Amino acid sequence: MAKSPRPSDPLSSGGTPVPVNLPDDKSVVAPQPIYVCGPTASGKSALAVEIARQRNGEIVNADAYQLYRGLEIVSAAPSKDDRAEIPHHLYGVLDPDDSADAGKYLRLAQPVIEEIQSRDKTPVITGGSGLYLKFLTHGPAPLPQGDPDMRAELDATPLSELVAKLQELDPAEAVRTALHNRRYVSRALEICLLTGQRASELRDRWEEKTREVAAGLHGFLIQLPRQILHDRIATRTRMMLDHGAIDEVAALGNASTNCAKAIGVREIRDFLAGEINAATCYERIVVATRQYAKRQETWFRRETWLTPWQPGI
């Protein structure tokens, strides 16, 4: 068997083994999406391309930051070479100044996925943003979109006041909310204030509906030993910094939009401002990326419908 030539990506483990247990449901009319999940730097893109090759697929991004234009290097978006062979969707479709959230992502992705299916191709949905993926797989709860003005107001209010207000408006939600987590308290309160209804009731309705959704889903969860993942993160960070990440962030300017929160952007901005040296910048990106990868693993562990997949190392 001839090995197909592969782009020389030092991060790919060379000749990615072919998944053996792809779901085989030829009875289904529209090709069902295949999800490729896993922590950052685990090789999702390479596996997705491999699956797309075999299944007549097209790749759909499910990564919150690869959505943005001008963030390709820092967000480790698939390269031009990768994208040449297989059609890739939803990469670099947002302007750096655009805001994004899981609902917006869902509205973006759903039509793209349906369009791919209408051409009898398999959507291969690839990305590491757990919440965005969850919207795709389980649908949105009937909750209002975030409101920037209200958030600005809530952000300016002491947490203790937010908690007291939530306990007053929706005691049931207050019990379920991590009250030391300002983000979650704000969001719960925002829902109540925006809708005039109880967040707890709206959420209950959704949870009942989604209970059995996972049955029809299939996808893969890439699992790598922690040490190997850490090595890959270090290597990738080095490559990013040596191949344009700094120029990319400089070109973003100082806009404090969504993508200012991306790992790499924060650290490189500090470096460009002269606050930290190059070694510290590198080290901070590596550490932040490792921590992110760990959070992703925690998230995906709960998605038990995913089939674990260990690449041959």
Add this chain to the structure above:
RNA sequence: GGCUCGAUAGCUCAGUUGGUAGAGCAGCGGAUUGAAAAUCCGCGUGUCGCUGGUUCGAUCCCGGCUCGAGCCA
């Protein structure tokens, strides 16, 4: 060569007026339905550099040694 200071968790350090020790960071675990690469929560046994001595008891006091930093030659 002499003197001074330091040596405690993976790292940076605190501390014990002698009763075997604790912070930050890292790491590990967890939560997470419209900011998610975000946000938040939980987890601290380590020959207290080595070696003698004093003591009921030494990481702490005393001697020697090793290593590091600084000063004087």
